[in-house]
Amino acid sequence: MFDTLAPVDHRLRALGLRLFGISCLSIMTVLIKLASDAAIELPEIMFWRQALAVPVVLAVVLAGPGLASLKTQRFGAHLKRSVMGLTSMAFNFGAIILLPLAEQTTLGFAVPIFATILSALILKEQVGKHRWGAVLAGFAGVLIVVQPGGSHIPPLGALVGLTSAIMISLTSLQIRDMGRTEAAITTVFWFSALSVLPMSLLLPFFMTSHDGYEWLLLSGVGILGGIGQIGLTGALRLAPVATVLGMDYIALLWSGFFGWLIWNHVPGPATWIGASIIIGSGLYIALREHRLAIERTKDIIV
Template sequence: MSSDFNSPGLARSHHGAGIAAMLAATSLFAGMDAMAKLLMAEYSVIQVLFFRAGFGLIALIPLLWRGGMGVIVTARPWAHVARSGIALVAVSCFFLAIHRLPLAQVTAIGFAAPLLITALSVPLLKERVALGHWLAVAVGFGGILIVAGPDAWSGDLLGAGAALALAGTFLYALAMVLMRDMGRTEAAVTTVFWFSILTIVLTGAALPLVWRAPDAQAWGLFAAAGILGGVAQLLMARAVRLAPASVVAPFDYFHIIMSASLGWLLFAEIPSLNTLTGALVVVGSGLYVLRRGGK
């Protein structure tokens, strides 16, 4: 944490700004998901990811203008390649999942990420995790099974959607654990920049195979998805700089309210009882881990 927050009074004065940044970030991420769902009715996930990354770079322009290109210099290029590659597959899984499932259901499954981060931090970062945390992880996984529902284990598209959401959640958690380790030397803008560049390179190589010329409406949706996602990443990074993660992280759960609202407005999706019940279990488990910290 920055030395600006050495004073408890000053730190608390930034909590409201941090919470506001987190609420804005989760709202923009939900909007990005909705744009991606609309686009994937007509366009390949490769094309959606390519323009998501390309337009997302627009959000970095003010930071690069102010800090210069030196802010993207890194001494750990291969760490960025590994982390970005994993994150790219994770986002691909999520986009494919929201093409098949209601937005709220995929969002609820994604809430398992903090619990998986807790579990993965033991073998990868050698952190110690209390017994209560392990119990919370087990309960949270039970909640995910409730959200996924019995169709998760079937062979149809709904089952494939749940499997993709679960895979995306695991890979996202793995990417975040790697980012936690990289955060000791790498700035958030550096990580976002190299993730975007790697995504553009990899999806761009395959783009000619799936290219479909966008119409004017699709161009607008591609631009919106990219800019919303890019700004949301920066707002989330700002949120954890302004206030402790234990303060702002619970407000990430606002994401499911936005996802359910957009799902209802744009796709006539009504969250199922399984989704609502399982989401409460997962959120409760995640809040326990956040509340207890390292105890």
């Protein structure tokens, strides 16, 4: 467990790494949407996202802990994580393609809300009234953004976006369990490596010839995806989640800016109001969990 009073320089480095990672992934989402606009199919985008991330992650491993860090006694768990991760990625990328960037990003912020519900249902964790209150507030924010029955955003896109948030929540619970025995970089590497084979089997059915611009988009998706993932992981090695979580919401500013710059989309008031509620709920849940973790640690020490 990270020290709650991590040195200031560690916290600053963690915040910087988290911001860097989020920025890389935000630009990656832009490239995914541009690739889709260029008629590149989703399975091919997913293949290059994973295939080009492998050498990036491997380079970090070689420069840091070494190949020995990739050894695992839980290969089956990594296989399950890869299946879950690919499913989550398909819905996430689908939401990026179907929704305006700001709305897709906002629905993605519902992950802590769904993770709280799933941890109570699946892991039988005790969730107090404070966090349940935050969950209800978060759902209110989701309803404001989605506006069921309205024409604010495409219904299919909203469904895919919410399914993506649920799948990512399930994946986060799986990663939390694996984190008890597996290093973060080990999990990242095996997810990327094990994902390449099944995606390569689909590639002949979806791959087309590309010009330089399209190869640039696909290369950017893979490289930035790998670098961004490493940045997020590295931040958590230096500081607790509660310390760096605020950086994640910078993604909404990036998505709003790029959505306006490239697609001339300006998020409406409902998106900003709903996003504020969802973000507030997610932050409260994270801070509450962090406080409870500290209290449990104190009880163990005492």
